[in-house]
Amino acid sequence: xxxxxxxxxxxxxxxxxxxxxxxxxxxxxxxxxxxxxxxxxxxxxxxxxxxxxxxxxxxxxxxxxxxxxxxxxxxxxxxxxxxxxxxxxxxxxxxxxxxxxxxxxxxxxxxxxxxxxxxxxxxxxxxxxx
Numbered sequence: 001x002x003x004x005x006x007x008x009x010x011x012x013x014x015x016x017x018x019x020x021x022x023x024x025x026x027x028x029x030x031x032x033x034x035x036x037x038x039x040x041x042x043x044x045x046x047x048x049x050x051x052x053x054x055x056x057x058x059x060x061x062x063x064x065x066x067x068x069x070x071x072x073x074x075x076x077x078x079x080x081x082x083x084x085x086x087x088x089x090x091x092x093x094x095x096x097x098x099x100x101x102x103x104x105x106x107x108x109x110x111x112x113x114x115x116x117x118x119x120x121x122x123x124x125x126x127x128x129x130x
Contacts, residue, residue, distance in 0.1 A: 106127065
């Protein structure tokens with residue numbers, strides 16, 4: 001049990017082999033909490049393969065004039081939510097995206113994305129699993 005918790009808390013991401021961090025295996029509150037940790041302190045997770053399951057949204061970005069694709073995880077009570085942007089590995093996967101508000105499961109790699117003077121964590125090379 002302790003080893004599983006260490007893997008989930010990000011300690012595994014310090015490994016040169018970069019274990020896959022599968023948030024889809026966690027209950028909603030744990031997955032939400034782990035995503036908050038990634039967003040707040042991405043440095044220890046960069047380059048880590050990740051699997052995320054959540055609600056698909058594509059909000060319009062007024063700065064870039066493009067739609068940002070995101071997957072959002074809610075906690076068990078659905079009072080709290082955190083999203084993370086993703087960039088698809090293949091443009092052809094656009095056809096596989098669900099309608100906004102539907103469930104999406106993706107796999108990709110955590111990276112920093114720079115937009116102007118700001119940088120934030122995203123999932124790059126994302127592939128749609130479900």
